[in-house]
Amino acid sequence: MAIYAGLDGTTAPDRNIALTLIFVTTWLGFPLLGVLFGDFFPAFNPWNAVAAPVGLLYRRLAGRDPGHLAYPERLGRWPAAVGLVAFVWLELIYGQGSDVAVGITPDAVARAAIFYSVYTLAMTAVFGRETWFRNGETFTVYFGMFGSLGKLAFRDGELGSRRFLSGSTEWVAGAGSVAVVIASIGTTTFDGAQEGVFKGGIERLIEWAGDAGLGLTASVRFAGTTFMLISIALVALVYLLGIRGMSTVPGAPDRRRLWRGFGHALIPIAFAYLIAHYFSLFIFQEQAQFTYLLSDPLGTGTTDLFGTAGSGIDYGVISSDQIWYIQVGVLVAGHVAGLMLAHDRAIAYWKDYRLAARSQYWMLAMMVAFTCFGLFLLSVSNA
DSSP, X not given: OHHHHHHHSOSOTTTOHHHHXXXXXXXXXXXXXXXXXXXOHHHHOHHHHHHHHHHHHHHHHHSSOOXXXXXXXXXXXXXXXXXXXXXXXXXXXXXXXXXXXXXXXXXXXXXXXXXXXXXXXXXXXXXXXXXXXXXXXXXXXXHHHHHTTSSEEEETTEEEEOOTTTTHHHHTTSTTHHHHHHHHHHHHHHHHHTTTTTHHHHHHHHHHHHXXXXXXXXXXXXXXXXXXXXXXXXXXXXXXXXXHXXXXXXXXXXXXXXXXXXXXXXXXXXXXXXXXXXXXXXXXXXXXXXXXXXXXXTOSSSOOTTSOTTOXXXXXXXXXXXXXXXXXXXXXXXXXXXXXXXXXXXXXXXXXXXXXXXXXXXXXXXXXHHHHHHHHHHHHHHO
16 A cells, blocks of 8 residues: 555655555554564565465475575674664655655655565565565564564464563574664664754754765765764664673673673663654554545545545644653653563573672663663753
């Protein structure tokens, strides 16, 4: 639907269902669903739905299984981390400096979706469907990260329950998994800071790039890309400082093991940042999604499938104070959950509980830094 609406619908982003369906309903809805229940995205994954019957048809026609290349273990989930940054770059940066005041156009989103679909199906052909979706397919990995916090999980094709948050310990086992979490926090941080903390720096960099000979669009995209990468690097640096601090505690494992071992403690923080930053957008834009956008998905004004095309958004459904309390509450809860996960891992690494507690001073300092910065971003954006 998103591709069709993007190509054939109106160019007005607020009237075309494509942007809301992808960047709000899907991008924010599945993380929320995953934390509350579990990872259900594979059941709705459109690329999985296409790849499975195509592979089956090939096997029946060819009479054999297609040969796949061995997936490099060191590559891990790095393709998913890069894809995550690219997706957010498309949403936040690509449309800046263009002739569209509100950002990316539905047509550009549709073309990007087609490109990504071809890329995904090509990678499944090269490495195999299960291997690529477990490691490289951005949305399966990203939504699975949040789904690892949920209580429900599929095991051997059956739905079962587990302890809340416990699935995250297994999720970070592979290479590149921590990079996905850091990219999630970093890109969300950039979105919250680009109109606040980073605004002055971005404007100065745009001016510098223009003086260097870049056009307006290229200058804006260059500045935005630079500060997005800076945001990701800052998150990685804070985490690295925490890991280096823990490595000084007697009996600590090597830093690589610590880096991977405590990465799952950042997943609740990534979710807290996501919800705190986009909560109001989700509440308001989902009203549009399930009223006038769904009734007139192309935004042409010629259809009214459910009789709700004339509906609007009720911005009074929740007050600004309530939004603020929910944002702060989610941030605090996310960091507390992260500390709980880190504490459990510390006990597993340091058998002496005093050394385990000592190692967590560093993790506590890291969590406080993330919490304070998150609250600061919220205060600036709500000012």
